[in-house]
Amino acid sequence: MTSALVGSRILAALARVRDPELDEPITTLGFVASASVDAGGTAEVHLRLPTYFCAPNFAYLMVADAFDAVSTLDGVRHTTVILDDHFASDAINEGVAARAGFVRSFEGEAVDELDSLRADFLRKAVMAGTDQVCRTLDLPPAELAAVRLGDLSESEALDRLRRRRRELGLPAGDDAPLLIDPKTGAPIGADAVPLHLRKARLTRTSLDANTGICRGMLRHRYPTDGQGEGALP
Amino acid sequence: MYEKDGEKYFIVDSHMHYWNAAPSNWVPGAEQYAKGWIECFHAYQGLGPAETHWPIGKFMAYTEDDLMKDVFEDGYVDVAIFQPTYLTEWYREGFNTTERNAALGAKHPGKFIANTRWDPRDGDDGLKKLAENVDRFGSIGVKLYTAEWNNGSRGWTLKDPAAYRYLEKCQELGIKNIHVHKGPTIWPLDKDAFDVSDVDHAATDFPALNFIVEHVGLPRIEDFCFMATQEPNVYAGLSVVIGGLMHARPRFFAKVMGELLFWVGEDKMTFGSDYGIWEPKWQIEGFVDWDYPGSEFDDYPRVNTATKKKILGLNAAKLYGIDVPEEYQLGAGEGAPAARDDAVGVSSESPAASPA
Numbered sequence: 084m085t086s087a088l089v090g091s092r093i094l095a096a097l098a099r100v101r102d103p104e105l106d107e108p109i110t111t112l113g114f115v116a117s118a119s120v121d122a123g124g125t126a127e128v129h130l131r132l133p134t135y136f137c138a139p140n141f142a143y144l145m146v147a148d149a150f151d152a153v154s155t156l157d158g159v160r161h162t163t164v165i166l167d168d169h170f171a172s173d174a175i176n177e178g179v180a181a182r183a184g185f186v187r188s189f190e191g192e193a194v195d196e197l198d199s200l201r202a203d204f205l206r207k208a209v210m211a212g213t214d215q216v217c218r219t220l221d222l223p224p225a226e227l228a229a230v231r232l233g234d235l236s237e238s239e240a241l242d243r244l245r246r247r248r249r250e251l252g253l254p255a256g257d258d259a260p261l262l263i264d265p266k267t268g269a270p271i272g273a274d275a276v277p278l279h280l281r282k283a284r285l286t287r288t289s290l291d292a293n294t295g296i297c298r299g300m301l302r303h304r305y306p307t308d309g310q311g312e313g314a315l316p
Numbered sequence: 317m318y319e320k321d322g323e324k325y326f327i328v329d330s331h332m333h334y335w336n337a338a339p340s341n342w343v344p345g346a347e348q349y350a351k352g353w354i355e356c357f358h359a360y361q362g363l364g365p366a367e368t369h370w371p372i373g374k375f376m377a378y379t380e381d382d383l384m385k386d387v388f389e390d391g392y393v394d395v396a397i398f399q400p401t402y403l404t405e406w407y408r409e410g411f412n413t414t415e416r417n418a419a420l421g422a423k424h425p426g427k428f429i430a431n432t433r434w435d436p437r438d439g440d441d442g443l444k445k446l447a448e449n450v451d452r453f454g455s456i457g458v459k460l461y462t463a464e465w466n467n468g469s470r471g472w473t474l475k476d477p478a479a480y481r482y483l484e485k486c487q488e489l490g491i492k493n494i495h496v497h498k499g500p501t502i503w504p505l506d507k508d509a510f511d512v513s514d515v516d517h518a519a520t521d522f523p524a525l526n527f528i529v530e531h532v533g534l535p536r537i538e539d540f541c542f543m544a545t546q547e548p549n550v551y552a553g554l555s556v557v558i559g560g561l562m563h564a565r566p567r568f569f570a571k572v573m574g575e576l577l578f579w580v581g582e583d584k585m586t587f588g589s590d591y592g593i594w595e596p597k598w599q600i601e602g603f604v605d606w607d608y609p610g611s612e613f614d615d616y617p618r619v620n621t622a623t624k625k626k627i628l629g630l631n632a633a634k635l636y637g638i639d640v641p642e643e644y645q646l647g648a649g650e651g652a653p654a655a656r657d658d659a660v661g662v663s664s665e666s667p668a669a670s671p672a
Contacts, residue, residue, distance in 0.1 A: 104535070134359060135352030138510075170352055192470055207538070285579070286538045288571040293535035295565040296363070303362035304355075 093118045093126060093159075094311045096152040103201050104141050105294045106208040106247075109149065110311030112294075113301050116167060118153075118310050124160035126153050131167050131309070133300035139171040143188065144197055146179045168304075205251050206265040211287035212244035213262065217280060224276035233257025317644070318392040318628075320604050323621050326644035328632035329387065329396040329596055331495070331530055331555040331588025334420055335412040338377040343408055350406040357593055360556070363564040364594045378592050380420060388427060391589070391596035394629065395638050397429045399459035399495055399530070399588075405466065418453045429636060431457040431495065436478035437466045443485055450489045456636065457493035458486065459530075462514070474514035483522050493635050494518075495528045495553060498536075510536045512543050519547040526635055528586060531556040537572060541579035548656040551635070552580045554627065555588030558599045562606065570608050574616030582623045583655040586632045600628060622650035630654070 097118060098110045109115055109130065116129040128149055132142060146166050154162035164179060166172050171189075178188025186193050216235070217227065232255065235241055248255040253268045262271040262279055271279045318325040337357075342350035358375050361368075370378070378386075387393045398417035402410045410416065414432040421428035432449040434442055449455055463471045472479065474496070486494065498510050512533045519527045530553035533540030544550040557576075561569035576585055587603070589596035604624055608616065625646060633640045634654035646653070 134356040136356055170349060210538075281578075282538070282542070285541055285575050288568070288575050289535065289537040292537065292561060292565065292568040292572050295568045296535070296560055299363045299560075299564050300356075300359045303359040 092156055093120060093128070093153055096156055097128065097149055098311060100145060100148040100152050102141065103144050103204045104138075105297060106204070106211070106290065107294065108311075109145055110309065112297070113305070113309035113312040114145065115310040115312075116305075120159060124158055126156075126159045126162045128153055128162075128164045129167050130164065131301075131305055132169060133297045133304060135168060135170055137169065139169075139175065139189070140185070140193075140197055140200055142166060142169060142171065143175050143178070143185050144201060146175050150179050202251060205247055207286050207290065208247045209244065209251065209253070209265040210283045211290045212240065212247055214280070214283035214287040215240040216244055216261065217283065224280070225273045227280075228260075228262060228271060228273040228276050230261040231257065232259050232261055235261070317394055318600050318604065320601075323604075323625075324644050325392075325600070325604065325625055326629040326633065326640050327393045327395075327596070327600060328587070328629040328636070328638060329391075329393045329589045329591065330528070330586045330632040330636075331399050331553055332387065332396050332591040332596075333399065333401065333412050333593075334380075334383055334417055335401070335592065336377050336409065336416070337375075337407065337411060341377075341407045341409055343404075343406055346406045350403075353403065353406060353411075360560060360590075360593050363560045365563050365598055368595050368598055370592075375592065380423075383420070383591070384424070386595045386597070387589070387591055391591075392600050393589075393596055395429060395633070395636075396427060396591075397431060397457065397588075397632070397636065399431055400433050401459065401461055401497075402433060402435075403461075403464065405464075414449050414453060414455070421453075429455075429457070429638075431455050431459050431493075433459050433461065434482050435461075435464060435466060436472055436476055436482050437469060439478070443482065446482065446485060447489060450491065456491055457495060458491055459495045459497065461497050463497070473511075474518040479518070480521070483518060483525065487522065487524060491525070493526045493528060495530050497530045498533050498540075510534075510539075512536065512540050515550065516543045516547060519550050523549055525549065526551060528553045528635075530588065532572075532576060534560075537575065541575060544580045544584070550580075551584045551586060551631075551654075552576050553586055553588055555590040556593075558587065558603055559590050559594035562599065562602050566609060570613055573606075573619075574608065574613055577617040577619065577623075582617070582619075582626050583631060583651060583653060585627045586635070587628045603628065622646050626651070626653045 094110060097115055098108045100109050101107060102109055102112055105112065114130050114132060116131040118128045120126040130146060130149060146164050150162055150164045153159060166175050174188050185197050232245065245255040253263060260270040262276060263269060264271065318327055337354035354376055358372055387396055400412050400414045400417055402413055404410050414430060418430040421430050430453045432453060432455040434446045462473060496515055498512060510533060512529065515527055515529060526549050528551040529540055532552045534556055544552060557572060561572060589599055607619060630640060630653035
């Protein structure tokens with residue numbers, strides 16, 4: 084296999100890594116500064132973020148996920164993922180390289196690994212995705228409460244919502260209700276639908292606004308496109 | 317004062333700064349943080365209109381003359397409220413301290429209100445200092461920066477018992493307004509750095525204090541809104557919302573404003589330019605002209621002249637007891653600025669009326 088082929092597969096692998104907060108691939112967000120592999124199978128990925136002080140927990144997740152995605156590719160023997168220009172670059176880069184986990188990488192500053200943080204943000208992604216799907220339906224609240232996922236025509240938004248729910252272990256099959264509590268998976272009763280939809284819309288607004296600000300700041304910091312930034316998510 | 321189409325707006329800039337981030341003020345050994353911080357602020361300025369961008373040199377250390385011109389001469393502001401940010405681990409004399417702000421204020425009587433600050437990790441000495449600052453500068457507001465680094469600690473929360481001692485002291489000293497910045501890097505790092513649940517606790521336990529959440533908990537507006545709708549003494553500080561979104565992302569700005577008007581309400585939103593990140597002039601002109609860009613926003617609360625008058629000045633004037641001349645006041649039936657039971661919050665359609 085040529086290194087160019089592996090190189091394009093690296094970008095494809097990195098496209099499966101999401102910013103857990105923005106719920107978008109790090110490639111389309113412009114966070115991949117470079118990704119390469121040499122003839123000997125040594126891969127090197129550089130990531131970049133919108134600010135020097137971006138939250139270290141999310142940064143750590145992205146670097147660790149990128150490491151996992153690249154290091155499992157066929158033909159890659161050794162992987163280095165480096166976060167550039169960040170106040171916690173050293174702790175994150177060394178921690179991920181040593182597979183130390185978050186707590187050991189930030190000794191004394193964290194007591195838990197980041198699984199529950201990731202789950203919190205997946206639940207937000209489920210709420211935002213719910214808004215995206217419901218917006219196309221134009222049904223009164225009482226009817227929405229009775230809708231099941233299998234009743235809906237296939238769409239990218241629906242597919243994504245199912246995937247996010249599956250990741251959380253929430254019902255995602257055809258007979259699962261469209262509207263569920265993202266914590267418990269319990270169906271939303273007709274009375275509670277208006278507030279649930281309001282919350283879903285608000286969550287999506289927040290996510291979109293946040294993504295907008297991050298994109299603006301990244302563009303100010305790095306005027307060049309990231310690797311794979313132009314690709315469709 | 318700003319006047320447009322025969323309407324007069326009294327402007328209170330409730331969140332602005334007079335900082336010194338010049339390299340000569342960087343702490344040796346912490347230069348990368350001092351530099352990283354001001355560059356991060358500078359990137360935010362990039363979200364405003366291009367003609368209002370400054371070179372980084374000016375941005376690090378704008379002068380008194382720059383501030384007076386940008387904020388008062390060109391910027392329409394009647395009263396500006398200094399929100400100090402110390403960051404003394406990175407900046408030798410602090411980024412902008414109560415003293416630095418108050419010294420400028422003393423030269424321009426009636427123009428400024430100097431808020432002070434506290435940090436619960438400063439213990440008894442900090443309590444003494446707080447009392448001194450209130451005595452010296454007449455502060456009735458504080459800016460709290462929970463993400464600040466202090467002797468190896470990367471932050472604190474309002475839930476800390478030590479913070480409660482300070483909140484009690486605030487009540488005792490006559491402080492009314494607690495501005496809380498929700499920023500990056502808060503200890504412990506494994507938690508969500510922008511979690512607003514600590515404000516929720518404090519607001520419930522200190523009902524006599526007003527809690528103004530600056531930057532509305534961005535990027536977690538949803539958590540802020542769910543909390544604010546249940547706490548009558550929680551307000552939305554719009555610094556960064558107008559400056560960061562109105563020009564750069566107008567459609568997101570419209571949605572965020574619509575959500576805030578619905579969940580928090582127009583009586584509980586306050587304008588802050590966040591100067592020197594953004595000049596107030598374009599923000600005020602743009603906001604007075606602003607309306608939702610299209611019919612897809614029809615189910616958000618409407619905005620009118622009274623809404624804008626409250627947000628741009630009357631709400632903050634009420635919180636700070638600033639006298640507003642008659643000509644800027646609202647007409648009969650236009651509501652009460654800074655009312656804790658907001659009209660939106662008590663309608664049957666409102667989130668506050670539903671079991672959340």
